[in-house]
Amino acid sequence: MIGREFFQRDPLTCARELIGCELRWDGCAGIVVETEAYTARGDEASHTFFRKSAREFVEKHPPGTAYVYLNYGMHWMLNVLVKHGDEEGFVLFRALEPRRGIELMRQRRGQEKLSTLCSGPGKLAQALAITGEHHGLDLCSDPERCFVPAPAPVEVLSDLRVGITKSTHLPWRFLKSGSLYASVAHGKVKVPVPPAQRARGR
């Protein structure tokens, strides 16, 4: 089980080094193949930039704590809090390569295909039955909900983050090289077109 000291580093380092680790969650498990880093300072896409409650969460919890929230009214997002001095922030888990509890994950997702079982943050949370009730849980002390180190070094690629509208230029998404289980392949992120330009085009 990965200890708290792992999360006592900056968000980019943690996001990169979590690739290849195993995420264990109540009998299900998968290899982390896609993450994103969000920094508490200077990152307009981070919740801490526009949510007071997120800044308070960072202050009040130790590194290694789960930060779970609902997005678009229907998808739960799993993050882990990381802290290194004033370099604090979150790592968002975006995709897993399924390894254990696959039948259960298939039932929860209503999907047979392994490659799309956990290929996105909302899908991952649905497959593992992660909800707001897990917000604030310590992910460094319970063997049922924890991380396991990668058995061997993993080649990691970085890329633009997916689905955000601010700070879109930062290459803070990390992928296991060649993985077939990612949400969006390396180099395929679409940069959103600004509203003004869209209006001109029609």
Added chain:
DNA sequence: TCTTAGATGTGA
């Protein structure tokens, strides 16, 4: 293979 619309809860 790619683009689009629509469903939906919550913080500020």
Added chain:
DNA sequence: CACATCTAAGAT
């Protein structure tokens, strides 16, 4: 009202 998404449906 924006939003760190997903899916089905239709166009290419």
